[in-house]
Amino acid sequence: MEPEHAIEVENLVTHYGTRKILDGVDLTIEHGEINIIMGGSGSGKSTLLRHLLGLHTATSGCIKLLGQDIDKISPSELHDLRTNMGVSFQGGALISSMTVGENVQLPLREHTKLDDSTMGIMARMKLEVVNLGGFEDLMPSQLSGGMIKRAALARAIVMDPKMLFFDEPSAGLDPVASSELDDLILKLRDSMQMTIVVVTHELESAFKIADRITVLDHGKILLAGTVEEVKNSSIERVQDLLNRRSRNDDIDADQYMDRLTGDA
Amino acid sequence: MAESGVGGIRQPLENLGKASADFIEEFGYYLALIFESFYWIAVGPFKRQPVRFSVAMSQMVEIGIAALPIVFILSFAIGVMLAIQGVHTLKQFGAETQVVLGIALSVTREFGPLITGILVAGRTGSALAARVGTMQVNQEVDALRVMGINPVRYLVSPVLIAMLVMMPLITLFSDLAAMFGGAVYCNLDLGLGYVAYWDQGTTFITPNDVLQGLFKSLVFAVIITLIGVSNGFSVTGGAEGVGRATTRAVVLAISYLVLADMTFTYFLNR
Numbered sequence: 001m002e003p004e005h006a007i008e009v010e011n012l013v014t015h016y017g018t019r020k021i022l023d024g025v026d027l028t029i030e031h032g033e034i035n036i037i038m039g040g041s042g043s044g045k046s047t048l049l050r051h052l053l054g055l056h057t058a059t060s061g062c063i064k065l066l067g068q069d070i071d072k073i074s075p076s077e078l079h080d081l082r083t084n085m086g087v088s089f090q091g092g093a094l095i096s097s098m099t100v101g102e103n104v105q106l107p108l109r110e111h112t113k114l115d116d117s118t119m120g121i122m123a124r125m126k127l128e129v130v131n132l133g134g135f136e137d138l139m140p141s142q143l144s145g146g147m148i149k150r151a152a153l154a155r156a157i158v159m160d161p162k163m164l165f166f167d168e169p170s171a172g173l174d175p176v177a178s179s180e181l182d183d184l185i186l187k188l189r190d191s192m193q194m195t196i197v198v199v200t201h202e203l204e205s206a207f208k209i210a211d212r213i214t215v216l217d218h219g220k221i222l223l224a225g226t227v228e229e230v231k232n233s234s235i236e237r238v239q240d241l242l243n244r245r246s247r248n249d250d251i252d253a254d255q256y257m258d259r260l261t262g263d264a
Numbered sequence: 265m266a267e268s269g270v271g272g273i274r275q276p277l278e279n280l281g282k283a284s285a286d287f288i289e290e291f292g293y294y295l296a297l298i299f300e301s302f303y304w305i306a307v308g309p310f311k312r313q314p315v316r317f318s319v320a321m322s323q324m325v326e327i328g329i330a331a332l333p334i335v336f337i338l339s340f341a342i343g344v345m346l347a348i349q350g351v352h353t354l355k356q357f358g359a360e361t362q363v364v365l366g367i368a369l370s371v372t373r374e375f376g377p378l379i380t381g382i383l384v385a386g387r388t389g390s391a392l393a394a395r396v397g398t399m400q401v402n403q404e405v406d407a408l409r410v411m412g413i414n415p416v417r418y419l420v421s422p423v424l425i426a427m428l429v430m431m432p433l434i435t436l437f438s439d440l441a442a443m444f445g446g447a448v449y450c451n452l453d454l455g456l457g458y459v460a461y462w463d464q465g466t467t468f469i470t471p472n473d474v475l476q477g478l479f480k481s482l483v484f485a486v487i488i489t490l491i492g493v494s495n496g497f498s499v500t501g502g503a504e505g506v507g508r509a510t511t512r513a514v515v516l517a518i519s520y521l522v523l524a525d526m527t528f529t530y531f532l533n534r
Binding site: 078082094 | 412
């Protein structure tokens with residue numbers, strides 16, 4: 001049976017050392033939607049993504065992917081779940097000792113018993129999807145930044161996952177490459193009905209592809225809603241983000257003094 | 265300020281405590297890592313996560329075959345040095361011909377495994393730390409995990425297999441090369457024939473002497489792999505971090521190697 005929501009996060013609290021990064025995050029993402037997690041640097045959005053991917057253990061709270069609590073399921077269930085997830089990391093994270101083709105084939109090689117030629121064909125098909133046909137014999141170091149991201153995307157979708165995660169897809173890309181990647185994300189959702197989670201601080205790209213936007217600030221969710229709702233929000237921090245305004249936080253004189261003297 | 269009297273002792277004590285805790289933590293991590301590596305080798309095939317034999321094979325070539333020339337040169341030189349020192353020492357008793365005994369025993373029991381260990385620590389230990397460290401920095405390790413590929417199973421287990429197979433073989437090769445070095449020197453200095461040298465050498469050494477060396481080499485294989493890989497996994501701070509981890513891996517591996525050698529030599533000869 002299909003679970004009600006693709007991704008559910010309940011009251012997630014996480015710490016880095018003693019510092020609290022996420023402070024009671026609740027988030028629900030529906031099947032087949034593109035949800036953008038937005039926020040300034042240090043808002044905790046990358047941390048939230050890493051927790052969704054099961055790379056860290058939370059202090060408290062729970063994360064359910066496709067209806068399964070990732071802290072409670074057995075290692076083999078987590079293993080199965082992960083074959084349903086694709087991730088495109090910020091720097092691509094292609095294995096640098098393998099060719100592009102071998103990288104894309106890696107999940108197939110590890111999780112299926114297909115023969116080499118079938119895996120080769122599947123990998124080339126996915127490379128065609130990301131417009132990298134014919135590049136499978138190059139090494140990652142021979143590709144440009146945009147090509148690496150697209151190759152990483154090909155690897156992420158090679159198992160036809162139900163969920164796809166992006167960490168800063170447009171970081172380090174020129175406007176054209178970045179827009180192409182956005183189109184690709186839309187195309188993937190439309191053709192393969194994937195649930196897509198994108199962490200970014202690029203407004204333009206967020207507004208272009210988002211079904212819903214989640215705005216994080218200081219480890220808390222400020223707002224979760226459609227593009228229109230976010231654009232029309234009256235929350236000051238949201239408008240700061242949208243209009244590229246500088247923060248005008250009031251400074252607490254005592255705290256400021258404590259920080260300067262090192263007593264904080 | 266009022267605490268300065270106490271603080272004078274407290275600080276070093278605190279540092280000592282922290283260092284001890286770090287050491288125990290790291291040691292525990294090594295044990296967990298070796299357990300996990302063997303776990304995947306044994307259980308992986310039944311959990312749809314088999315350790316790739318082809319990867320282990322290519323590692324064997326890299327660790328073993330590629331190291332042979334340099335192992336030969338160094339071991340040969342050690343053999344020559346042992347012969348020179350042996351002849352020099354034994355001359356005082358007029359017993360130069362007994363030098364073969366000294367060379368054969370010290371090479372098989374000590375120098376073969378040790379020189380191989382140090383060399384492999386320098387070559388493979390550093391390469392492992394650098395490779396795993398770079399992968400860690402580039403999020404490649406994270407990528408493996410989210411693809412459902414256990415990094416220890418994928419990165420560590422094949423290397424451990426390769427090291428456990430190759431270390432004894434290289435050590436054996438090193439034994440032979442060092443013996444040969446000694447033979448060349450004895451032939452030139454004492455006029456001792458190669459056949460006579462070989463006969464003398466093989467009558468003195470027992471299988472136990474050779475096995476002792478080989479056993480040590482297995483221990484060294486585990487030490488080098490664990491220290492290289494664990495330093496790689498714990499890299500933080502970009503390229504500089506990788507450099508630091510690489511240096512640390514080599515220095516630590518050689519230190520542990522020598523300490524383990526001493527310990528085993530003591531217990532194996534009681």
